[in-house]
Amino acid sequence: MNATKTKKFAMAYIVDRCVDCKACMVACKAEWQIPDNDFRTHIDTGIAPAATDRLSMHFLPHQCNHCDDAPCVTVCPTKASHKREDGVVDIDNRKCVGCRYCIPSCPYNARFFNNELGVADKCTFCLPRIYDGLMPACVTTCPGKARVFGDINDPESEISKALKDAADNRYRVWTLRKDLGTEPNIYYIQK
Amino acid sequence: MEFQTGFHWYIAVYLFLAGVGAGSIVVASLADIYDRQKYISFIKAASVIGMPLVTIGILFLYIDLGQGMYKPWLLLLLFVNPTSAIMWGTLILTIFTVLSLLYGVYNLGILDWFIKKMGFVKIFRPIAASRFMNWSLIITGILTAGYTAVLLGVLKAIPFWHQTSLPILFIISASSTGISGAMVVKELFFKEEAHLEKIETTHFYLIMLEILLLIGMLLIALQGVPEMKFSALTLLTGEFAVEFWVFLVLLGLVVPAFVFAFVEAGKMHVSGGKLVFFELLVLVGGYFLRYLILHAGVYTQKFTDYIMIHY
Amino acid sequence: MTKCRISRRRFIQGTASVGAALASMSSFRLLTGGSSAVAEPQQGVTFAQNWCEMCFWKCGLTAKVVNGKVRKLEGQPDCPSNYGKLCAKGNAGVFQLYDPDRLKTPLIRDGERGSGKFRKATWEEAAAYVAQKVNELKEKYGPETFSIFAHGSGEHSFVELVEIIGSPNYCIPSYAQCTGSRDIGWALSYGKPVGGKEPVDSQNSKCMMLLGRNIVEALHVGEMQDFVEGVAKGAHVIYVDPRFTKTAAKANQYMMIKPGTDSALLLGMINYIIEKEIYNKEFVENYTYGFDQFKEHVAGYTVEWASKETEIPQEEIIKAAEKLCEAAPHCYIHPGRRLTRYGNDTQFTRIVACLNMLMGNWEVRGGIYRTIGFKYDAPHMVHFDKPYADRADGAGSEEFPLGPKNLGFANKLMEHIANQDVYPLKGMFVYGCNPLHHHGSTEMVKKALENTELLVTCEIYMTDTAWLSDVIFPESTYLERYDPVISTGRRKGYIQFREPAVSPVFDTKGGWEIAKILSGAMGHENEFLDVQEYNRQAFETLGITEEYMKKHGVWVANENTPYPVEDEGEEPSFRTPSGKAEFYSNICEHFSYPPMPSYEENPVPPEGEFRLLFGRLSFHTHARTQNNAWLLALHKSEVPLWIHTEKAKALGIKDGMSVRLVKEGFKSNPCTARVVDYIHPQAVFLPYGFGHETKGLTRITGKGARTSDFTSNLTDPISGAAGFHNGFVKVEIA
């Protein structure tokens, strides 16, 4: 009954709209001052094998999936990595010892080591921003409008609408590595 | 396949040293139970390296830490999450280190004056020399060696590590390298005549077992999910092939296996410098085993591969 | 044989309008001086309005300033250039602002040219030095000995400076090295140029055809947004390119064309469409000129022939033609952007325009919309007498009567400086551009630079050109300066505002302020207005307040429909001599250019060589952003060279290997081979803007190849613009 009260943040990528411009990667880097060559979100470019007669190329964004059963949370010895009420998997920088164990534990290659802070780092769905009434930095900047974000428990949110639209139109919707049972919260939508 | 930001080589060193240390103490404890008198030189040698190597290993772990290195109070937090393999490991390592310290002190007879002076003799001796001590060391030692593999093995994200055979392989390798480590120290510092044939025989079989397990693991990996296959291939033919074939297979396993086989058959006798040399080869192999498994594992499938399959 | 008669009056009107329209292409002609006095850094969070200067699309943005430091840039939601979005480059503007590699003080060369030895100077010292040199050269050779190459929002500061000195030789390279041929070709057909914000209505289009217009990678936010919107709505996208680009990834129909044969493809399609009579008859009959002659003219260009020339199967060509006609008039064939390919690009654009005419897509949804400009009586700042001497480059001369004098031929001017064959050209100014990269031949530019006795650069980075300069003035970046407001036209007409987000991080000044200092030091008495004062006057004329602009950053001033033909039943009209869209160009006829475009064969690379294609990556602009660490991180500083699998195999090149381009013994720095199936075997592709020589761009010095070392340097006979793609290279393992 109270289900509507708890938020559950999630993101969807409308794959057809992503053009691999990497604006999201840089916006995020700026927002979080991510050092070195690291990013909190990435775009994979996939090229269909040469054998097919019709060339095709796909762009798949990815970042932390804010898994409901997150391996990174399980393996974190200090509980710095934790799952919040609102669905966000966050890292408490004050607690992280920097043991790096969570980095290979993540099946989505979402984590990296922040050499400036000496802690593990990853997407936080732009935590303070989203409570300031803004969208995450990557969503805000995405020129292709490929990224949709919101509270999946709120039927009026952008993401709920996008997922409903996808279901109504029978678009393909999937999450990554379902087989691992991590219950990720990032959806891929493709026409 | 994409290379994930994995662990540094420090971690490989840690896995290796913890293995050698724990392995040597386990074997020494077994020998202790069997016939302390006969194997005393080996036990002493193992005591020299046991606890110190594990501690050095932990030091490597420590310098690999991020902010935990300059905010050591955060280390207390290592015990707060019971689901983390690191917590288990910290616990096991702490117990093992303390026990092996006591054991070592007892075997080498150092600090005797201190213990006497403090009047600990009555409590210390019976504990350190007890069978209970031996068995505790065997158990925690095996746990320590096994733990280094469990640490990797619990990560389902990395199929190449996520195999039951990995802890077995690491325990065997730890025992084998532990024997080698102790042998080297024995040859260098405890030169008394000793008849360690049983240990040498055990060592030979351990190496043979390790070879078989490794072959099995790779064969299974080659039939596994794409990442797993890719990891196996990086070892066999890919990026790490040279290290794999030269340092692990040839120098670390095959050459020692041959030599020890000849020794077993009585066709050869190695001792002194030669023995040290071959034992060192085993140690090199042990290090490369950790290093290679660590690095070959951390490849992930590009996520686009998952949609491309549908086309 | 319908030789049409046009009254002389209409004819002259037509010619004049081509020139007038081109004049409006130059970004703006506003004159100001400037001071960048900014208050002490404020504590807490503040916001400042600006437009992005990482490329030239000018996306509106708001800078977030936290405790006196710019932390984040975000698009202005209401700015029609970008509707709240920024690309990777735009987002990386923050890094540029605080980049330790920036030029930090004025510099005067203190050693051989190219030695990289400079001494720091004060502004007064550097200005006095330049003033003295300028006055000497002026005395010796006359004022027209100076030239200026300028690009960017502040370009007119230095252009005016050179005009004040008395020289007509100013060039905006975006004409000769980028859109010149396209705009002339379009203007010959439709009476007005395409313009810097291409008015193709992708978002409503049912079918779009792009020939090498790689919208997704040569990326401008607004244009790309429209494109993605169109794609998402299900438009049929036809993409033609020798290389499978990221735009191709979004296409329904990709055609790998033999490089250099695009005209053949289009002529084949035109022929098919006319033969089958599937063109927009109503439009062609009522609003075009010379169709019958054109029909006859293209009769020989059969699909079969086109297929042979282009190596594209006939069915594909027919399919493209039919898809377009089905969608007509809600379809377009993109006129391209940097159309400096084979030295005959004006006539190529004519073909594109003719195909568009057959679609009748003028000023309707999904076709070519009407750019809604916005004109107002902009304040006047500095008054000076127009220089008398003739331009050295020939723009607007008898040889190139259509060449716009207000933009100039950067390519030709540079050649004349290299050869010193018109009159002595001994002093050069460079503002915001980098001739060593954007000209067709580095060798020629180097020769020109050797001939100059004074080379002054105004820049934010130590570019290759700055590296060889005598005096360098460090400019404040767009986030540290005011600039005169600009008026921009897309589907709406709007005003954009720039204010500094922070005071200059280093000892730098805005272009206008520098021009003012230099003009004063040279002893000119022309008064430059302060930029803020200029803006105040502009706001007054516009009837808006500064507060409004500070809050919104953009003011939409004109919301007339961009589809007047569709929405208001307006009759399509064209400022051509015939008043119609011209298949048969009267202006061409008048100036003895072929009035109708024909197929011109382009040379093919000899055995063992490749045609060098180059273009942009979606996260770099020209040769300006390559040293930006945030952008470099996106490709781990790798410079790819695309080469076809078969060809690579023959050369023993494997994917990921280090390779070099070679031309006449000259070898480039190493690039990383990308061995792929999806590039035509005759071509290799190199991203533009790498291979810097300067030691001042510490992250990328010596990385990758510089295209201008290998490109061709052709001249289009009509527009006078350059042609780069007939450069042939060898590839070898490094």
Ligand code: SF4
């Ligand atoms: S900003 Fe949007 S379109 Fe660009 S790469 Fe990221 S998700 Fe794709």
Ligand code: SF4
């Ligand atoms: S995607 Fe990775 S980092 Fe994010 S919650 Fe899941 S396991 Fe953790």
Ligand code: SF4
């Ligand atoms: S397209 Fe990108 S670089 Fe160009 S103006 Fe817009 S945000 Fe800036």
